[in-house]
Amino acid sequence: MPDLPESLCYLNGEFGPLSEARVSVLDRGFIFGDGVYEVVPVYARRLFRFDEHMARLARSLAKLRIANPHTSADWLALCRKLVAAQAVEDQLVYIQVTRGVALRDHVMPVGLAPTVFMMASAMKPPTAEQRHRGVACVTARDFRWERGDIKSISLLGNVLARQISADAGAVETIMFRDGHLTEAAACNVWIVHEGALLGPPKSEHVLEGIRVELLRELCEETGIAYNLRPIAESEVVAADEILLSSATKEVLPVTTLDHEPVGHGAQRGKPGPVYARLHEAYQRAKRAQSI
Numbered sequence: 257m258p259d260l261p262e263s264l265c266y267l268n269g270e271f272g273p274l275s276e277a278r279v280s281v282l283d284r285g286f287i288f289g290d291g292v293y294e295v296v297p298v299y300a301r302r303l304f305r306f307d308e309h310m311a312r313l314a315r316s317l318a319k320l321r322i323a324n325p326h327t328s329a330d331w332l333a334l335c336r337k338l339v340a341a342q343a344v345e346d347q348l349v350y351i352q353v354t355r356g357v358a359l360r361d362h363v364m365p366v367g368l369a370p371t372v373f374m375m376a377s378a379m380k381p382p383t384a385e386q387r388h389r390g391v392a393c394v395t396a397r398d399f400r401w402e403r404g405d406i407k408s409i410s411l412l413g414n415v416l417a418r419q420i421s422a423d424a425g426a427v428e429t430i431m432f433r434d435g436h437l438t439e440a441a442a443c444n445v446w447i448v449h450e451g452a453l454l455g456p457p458k459s460e461h462v463l464e465g466i467r468v469e470l471l472r473e474l475c476e477e478t479g480i481a482y483n484l485r486p487i488a489e490s491e492v493v494a495a496d497e498i499l500l501s502s503a504t505k506e507v508l509p510v511t512t513l514d515h516e517p518v519g520h521g522a523q524r525g526k527p528g529p530v531y532a533r534l535h536e537a538y539q540r541a542k543r544a545q546s547i
């Protein structure tokens with residue numbers, strides 16, 4: 257086993273060192289992947305878009321018929337304690353809730369105490385070089401299950417998808433289902449067409465990233481047209497810009513897709529103007545919307 261950090265974590269009511277936290281082998285998270293998670297970004301020790309993350313956690317739990325074990329105020333207090341214990345200012349708080357411990361049976365047992373695990377770690381943001389040059393992505397068929405809307409800890413499909421890009425030396429795998437854009441292994445994906453930011457519509461095939469609504473707000477603020485609609489693979493290949501969004505990547509430009517430069521004319525293969533405006537607006541939002 258690799259050396260685990262001695263940092264503080266939370267497990268079922270107790271704070272203690274991460275290296276000493278233990279759960280039962282009969283936890284349904286371990287046996288079935290029967291649980292959900294959240295990842296909340298933290299800037300200067302303040303939680304960004306916290307209420308939105310809590311609302312999504314509540315939606316994910318409801319879809320699995322797991323009772324939310326804490327109020328939003330409780331979650332905030334737990335998060336703040338973990339954040340305060342970390343040495344670095346910019347962090348990610350990871351929250352996992354599983355259905356709990358039971359003898360193995362696919363049917364959902366009722367009345368279990370959910371297992372709650374939380375940890376904070378240093379955020380690993382994109383490098384200055386990645387922001388300056390943009391990143392490479394590859395494409396793949398979306399072979400994951402059909403409930404990408406649930407932020408499930410069952411991430412084998414996403415792990416397999418991400419490894420396709422890792423093996424190709426790229427940062428993400430952009431996926432298509434029936435010829436239409438869904439998302440990447442751990443990011444939402446956007447294209448720019450005629451100055452507008454376009455993303456796939458909300459559906460059971462795509463996780464509703466917290467940045468989906470945030471980018472709508474940032475587009476409104478900066479005067480960029482924003483539309484969620486089905487996006488054909490051919491539109492992605494021909495896009496003026498391609499962007500990734502996630503808690504750690506914020507917004508990040510994709511400048512190479514399957515080894516071909518993205519975009520047209522002088523902008524080809526370079527981060528574009530819509531990216532630059534959204535990245536700047538995002539930095540302002542971080543300062544304004546962290547608690």
Ligand SMILES: Cc1ncc(COP(=O)(O)O)c(C=O)c1O
Nearest residue numbers: 442443444463465466467502503
């Ligand atoms: C599959 C998937 N899609 C999209 C996202 C982006 O979501 P968010 O903006 O909430 O980080 C993530 C984040 O981890 C993800 O795992």
